[in-house]
Amino acid sequence: ALRGAARRYPSLGVPFTVAAASLAGLPPLSLWVSKDEVLATALARSPALYGVGLLGAVIAAAYSAKAVWFVWRPEPSDVAAGWDTEERGTRHVSAFAPPALVALAGSAAVLGVLALLPVGELVGAQGAPAAWELALSAVLAGGAAATAWWWGDRPIPGTRPLHGWLGLERGAEALLVTPTMALARALATFDDRVLHRAVLAVPAAGLRLARLADRRAEFSISGAVAGVVAGARRLGELARRPQTGQLHQYYAQAAVALAVLALLVVVVT
Structure with a gap:
């Protein structure tokens, strides 16, 4: 050109x-x-x-x-x-270049x-x-x-051997290019087979642990809630026992409460 x-x-x-x-x-x-x-x-x-x-x-x-x-x-x-x-040339000479x-x-x-x-x-x-x-x-x-x-x-x-740079290009390819490319391929394989799988396995394991922890937490919280509900139900049953609807029982309960109160007053004073 x-x-x-x-x-x-x-x-x-x-x-x-x-x-x-x-x-x-x-x-x-x-x-x-x-x-x-x-x-x-x-x-x-x-x-x-x-x-x-x-x-x-x-x-x-x-x-x-x-x-x-x-x-x-x-x-x-x-x-x-x-x-x-x-690369694509312009084939145009700037006016500033010749001076x-x-x-x-x-x-x-x-x-x-x-x-x-x-x-x-x-x-x-x-x-x-x-x-x-x-x-x-x-x-x-x-x-x-x-x-x-x-x-x-x-x-x-007599310059034909010089066309190959006296074998320097082949030597550089054998000593530098080929080992470098082999190392690059080995690293790429390691990345695909080990690192990539490890990256995918870590989130999967984390997800499994999160699900397991969620289940255990759910079981413990559900058990606590069930215990509170059962206790409240038991207290409600105990509170409903005196409520029979018969007036003489209410009078008897009031008399017992007044007697206990009078006893406390006597003991305290």
Whole structure:
């Protein structure tokens, strides 16, 4: 989908080209000097580290040139087939984007010229790269970029093992992905068979206990109520016994009550 994008959007393609050239470390762009500042420090510590850093700079130059080559190629006839493969694009460039990109690309192009001036000496910078280091990195970056541009999109022989990331993807899948997925499946099974059933069993047990407690409480309360009713009934029966409806019995009861009252008065006084 990026093939021909610079032709379709030249206001973005030109700043992208300048930025990619700066990323490649081509002189006199800014990354050419800043990269060699880092490499000079590495050389002071270890020549081997300097060599590794220089190799990384060459690879970055080749990849940057390859990206520029793709975006400036003519658009294929089926270019629309590569659109919206990851997310839906707008295919619209904001009016604010080109000025910002031009300013950034211009800074990347102009600030590198300061490396040709004795600015580092004026500010007292330490570990500045020597002239031969700047020349060597410039030649290597330019050669790598030119080679990548000339090679185009042809496959590079002998790089087939690199397509599988030297087996790192398979190793990561075997050592990390597969055990992690197995653990996830085991935890999911444990959740379904143990935790889920336990969650369902706890409320069921609580409901059974509540019903049992309700029955026992109901039995005890019902028994107490029945006892109170029986006692009240017994007291009522006892209270109704003197109520025969015969006057001589009422007189006799009143006489007995008065006699008891008189006896209490005598005892108390």
